[in-house]
Amino acid sequence: MTMQQKFRTIWVFFVINFKRLFRDKTALFFTFAFPLIFLLVFGFANRNSGTTFHVGLLNRSSTAIAQQTADSIKHGKVLKVDKSITNMSLAQQKMKRGQLDATIVLPENFGMTMHGIPSGQAQVIYTQNGAQAGGAVQSILQAQFSKINATFVTAKTPFVAKGVQTNEKSLSSFDYAFAGVLGFTILGSGIFGPINIFPELKKQGILRRLHTTPLRVWQYFLSIMLGNAVIGLLSLGLMYLVALKLFNLHIAGNILELIVFLVFSLLLILGIGLAIGGWAKNERQAAPLANIVVFPMMFLSGTFFPRFGFPEWLQHVTNFFPLTPVIDGARLITTEGFHLTQMGSQLGIMGAWLVVVYIIAFRVFRWE
Amino acid sequence: MADTILSVQNLTKVYDGKKAVAGISFEVKRGEIFGILGPNGAGKTTTLEMIETLREIDGGTATIDGVDVAKHPYEIRGMIGVQPQTPGFQDKTKLTELIQLFAASYGTKVDPKKFLEEMNLGDKANSYIESLSGGQKQRFSIVTALVHDPKVFFLDEPTTGLDPQARRNLWDLIKEVRDRGISVILTTHYMDEAEILCDRIAIMDAGKIVKLDTPKNLIQQLLDSGFHKDQKVEQANLEDVFIDLTGKGLRN
Numbered sequence: 001m002t003m004q005q006k007f008r009t010i011w012v013f014f015v016i017n018f019k020r021l022f023r024d025k026t027a028l029f030f031t032f033a034f035p036l037i038f039l040l041v042f043g044f045a046n047r048n049s050g051t052t053f054h055v056g057l058l059n060r061s062s063t064a065i066a067q068q069t070a071d072s073i074k075h076g077k078v079l080k081v082d083k084s085i086t087n088m089s090l091a092q093q094k095m096k097r098g099q100l101d102a103t104i105v106l107p108e109n110f111g112m113t114m115h116g117i118p119s120g121q122a123q124v125i126y127t128q129n130g131a132q133a134g135g136a137v138q139s140i141l142q143a144q145f146s147k148i149n150a151t152f153v154t155a156k157t158p159f160v161a162k163g164v165q166t167n168e169k170s171l172s173s174f175d176y177a178f179a180g181v182l183g184f185t186i187l188g189s190g191i192f193g194p195i196n197i198f199p200e201l202k203k204q205g206i207l208r209r210l211h212t213t214p215l216r217v218w219q220y221f222l223s224i225m226l227g228n229a230v231i232g233l234l235s236l237g238l239m240y241l242v243a244l245k246l247f248n249l250h251i252a253g254n255i256l257e258l259i260v261f262l263v264f265s266l267l268l269i270l271g272i273g274l275a276i277g278g279w280a281k282n283e284r285q286a287a288p289l290a291n292i293v294v295f296p297m298m299f300l301s302g303t304f305f306p307r308f309g310f311p312e313w314l315q316h317v318t319n320f321f322p323l324t325p326v327i328d329g330a331r332l333i334t335t336e337g338f339h340l341t342q343m344g345s346q347l348g349i350m351g352a353w354l355v356v357v358y359i360i361a362f363r364v365f366r367w368e
Numbered sequence: 369m370a371d372t373i374l375s376v377q378n379l380t381k382v383y384d385g386k387k388a389v390a391g392i393s394f395e396v397k398r399g400e401i402f403g404i405l406g407p408n409g410a411g412k413t414t415t416l417e418m419i420e421t422l423r424e425i426d427g428g429t430a431t432i433d434g435v436d437v438a439k440h441p442y443e444i445r446g447m448i449g450v451q452p453q454t455p456g457f458q459d460k461t462k463l464t465e466l467i468q469l470f471a472a473s474y475g476t477k478v479d480p481k482k483f484l485e486e487m488n489l490g491d492k493a494n495s496y497i498e499s500l501s502g503g504q505k506q507r508f509s510i511v512t513a514l515v516h517d518p519k520v521f522f523l524d525e526p527t528t529g530l531d532p533q534a535r536r537n538l539w540d541l542i543k544e545v546r547d548r549g550i551s552v553i554l555t556t557h558y559m560d561e562a563e564i565l566c567d568r569i570a571i572m573d574a575g576k577i578v579k580l581d582t583p584k585n586l587i588q589q590l591l592d593s594g595f596h597k598d599q600k601v602e603q604a605n606l607e608d609v610f611i612d613l614t615g616k617g618l619r620n
Contacts, residue, residue, distance in 0.1 A: 006475070013469060020458070024460055205452050208452060209455070212420055212448070213470065213473035214473070214475060
């Protein structure tokens with residue numbers, strides 16, 4: 001057989017199995033719909049909305065200034081006033097349950113004129129667990145008051161702190177969630193696919209039949225890799241489209257580099273699935289091994305929980321999981337605009353795993 | 369020898385220190401149906417699997433058309449067709465596509481429609497494999513092993529578990545394969561099958577070939593040695609009754 005014939009064989013396998021996918025409703029659901037459902041759930045839970053505090057507002061003063069202050073608090077963007085709060089006991093209940101971050105009270109004498117100018121002291125009430133949010137609300141209020149103060153007293157303020165916003169967007173929780181869902185999809189197509197399909201093909205003797213032909217393992221693997229890369233890219237592409245339309249995702253990096261990186265990621269994770277599914281004689285061998293490999297990655301590589309919350313030693317360890325650089329890398333290119341040339345550590349870890357995983361997959365593969 | 373397609377010399381397979389196949393030798397001629405008979409565990413399947421390159425040969429040699437099986441397994445696989453006991457195909461795939469897949473596996477190309485028509489499966493060409501009846505599947509399975517014009521065709525206990533109709537149909541198919549000039553090697557433990565189908569048979573027991581000859585000669589030798597059975601001349605047997613009552617048509 002010439003080399004050209006050998007590659008034609010791979011192409012025929014790829015084309016026919018690709019067509020087959022679109023006749024298999026279950027496979028279609030798990031390939032395209034399932035990841036989208038995950039994306040929608042995680043997307044809506046982590047929508048890009050900035051930071052807001054939920055507060056109760058009790059205005060006990062009847063002065064015009066108190067009314068103005070209350071209005072300006074209500075129209076502010078950072079403080080969201082819960083209009084159902086009408087008295088202190090209601091406010092305290094909601095704060096206890098964590099539904100309110102703090103309650104702002106404008107006392108009866110707020111805004112009354114003393115020494116020729118109006119004055120007052122607003123109270124910010126918060127629970128012990130809400131100290132951080134309470135402090136923040138207090139500062140926000142203080143900032144609003146200093147503007148008002150300036151209209152009554154022109155005092156020199158020798159020392160001031162001024163906030164300067166940079167032009168760069170910081171990462172929102174959606175950016176982390178999106179990369180995580182991408183990672184989960186890559187994990188699903190690369191590992192859950194082969195560990196379910198291979199034992200079935202072996203049970204039915206389909207692989208054994210192929211084994212009696214001159215087909216080589218590498219040809220068979222390449223046809224699967226090609227199929228997984230193309231179908232995986234379609235599925236991930238669909239997720240990107242939904243994220244762009246629905247969740248204001250902005251792709252900062254180069255699309256071509258992103259595609260190259262995603263194909264690399266798909267093939268790396270597929271190698272793990274090929275090794276497990278190719279080795280296992282039946283489902284009973286495949287399932288436990290797959291769980292041992294998949295679960296640590298699912299929970300510690302940043303799919304569902306961002307890794308920056310982990311203790312430092314755990315971050316170091318999980319850095320070397322195969323899926324971690326996949327998720328980090330997808331995020332770095334997508335939202336931070338990194339180039340592949342800047343991602344040496346990610347690509348290095350992935351490359352090392354790729355070699356290891358495929359050597360194992362080739363060695364342990366069994367046709368029956 | 370030009371008319372020898374398969375030559376087996378001293379073929380041996382050892383499992384846990386026990387010889388499952390204990391140095392057997394035989395030759396299969398071009399265009400014949402050769403049967404390997406024997407009780408379960410006699411080493412029939414192991415012998416077949418060694419010649420099919422699926423199992424490592426522990427001792428001796430096997431050559432197909434002059435090509436050494438152990439030295440050139442991939443070349444051998446391109447020269448043989450193998451019918452598994454239970455044919456399985458991936459579902460949601462058309463017959464034409466499966467033919468393409470197998471042709472590709474053998475590194476060749478066929479016109480799948482034309483090929484299926486030749487094999488009397490033309491009307492099913494665009495059907496999915498799961499819509500075929502048991503008998504049609506059996507036929508299709510044999511057809512897939514012929515896409516590359518093999519020189520030798522192997523069947524391991526092809527009729528185990530089939531009803532009399534399907535059995536007869538399969539016998540006809542196997543003869544068709546032989547008539548295409550392909551040598552057929554099959555294992556069985558049905559004596560009637562061997563007698564009807566095989567040009568020559570080897571009887572195996574405990575990893576050895578006990579006897580090898582044509583069915584006629586084997587029976588004659590037994591008779592010559594003074595063996596005789598209580599003679600009851602029956603013009604029909606129970607299977608004839610069964611076929612007469614239920615017809616020759618294939619069932620699902």
